[in-house]
Amino acid sequence: MLKETNPKFSRVAVLWNPEIQNLTREFNESQAAARALGLQLQSLEVRGPEDFESAFKAAADRRAGALLVPSGQFFTRHRAKLAELAVKSRLSAIYADREYVEAGCLMSYGPSLADQYRRAAVFVDKILKGTKPADLPVEQPTKFEFVINLKAAKQIGVTIPPNVLARADRVIK
Numbered sequence: 735m736l737k738e739t740n741p742k743f744s745r746v747a748v749l750w751n752p753e754i755q756n757l758t759r760e761f762n763e764s765q766a767a768a769r770a771l772g773l774q775l776q777s778l779e780v781r782g783p784e785d786f787e788s789a790f791k792a793a794a795d796r797r798a799g800a801l802l803v804p805s806g807q808f809f810t811r812h813r814a815k816l817a818e819l820a821v822k823s824r825l826s827a828i829y830a831d832r833e834y835v836e837a838g839c840l841m842s843y844g845p846s847l848a849d850q851y852r853r854a855a856v857f858v859d860k861i862l863k864g865t866k867p868a869d870l871p872v873e874q875p876t877k878f879e880f881v882i883n884l885k886a887a888k889q890i891g892v893t894i895p896p897n898v899l900a901r902a903d904r905v906i907k
Contacts, residue, residue: 735843735880736800736828737771738898743799747776747825749789749816751808760804775802783812790819798825805830805844813837817886824890832881835906840886845875879903 736746746768750761761777768775776796778789793801801823803809803816810831817838820827829835830844857870883906887894899905 747793747798801827846877849877
């Protein structure tokens with residue numbers, strides 16, 4: 735979606751913490767997706783919030799055209815700071831959770847948290863009715879949501895194309 739928003743960029747900076755196992759997996763999966771889109775990923779390792787400013791500076795110095803921030807509590811706790819730095823750096827950024835966009839970030843695409851909570855309630859109901867947790871199937875998310883913040887787009891000087899806006903589940907003005 736970032737590529738459709740700005741087809742000219744070729745470098746995407748990725749914030750990630752190599753100490754968190756699922757972020758390492760997400761980074762590796764992002765590399766495969768980037769290759770398929772003809773993009774070059776720039777690894778920006780951050781081990782704590784004190785590393786955020788230097789990571790954004792490195793993204794700017796390396797002329798990243800966009801920024802990818804993976805899911806997880808490590809980054810979610812600091813979403814307001816990440817939004818501030820993305821705007822300050824004028825980086826188009828995509829995040830996994832809509833809470834980032836509500837905090838001032840450009841866009842998010844990821845599993846619907848509301849849908850995941852509803853699915854969790856179904857599992858709780860089954861467990862309370864006697865089903866053993868080990869007998870329940872593992873489920874992958876099936877509903878995803880795409881959210882765009884037009885105020886953030888204006889702040890960083892990005893125009894969201896109509897075809898991208900049309901696919902958004904929610905647009906914040």
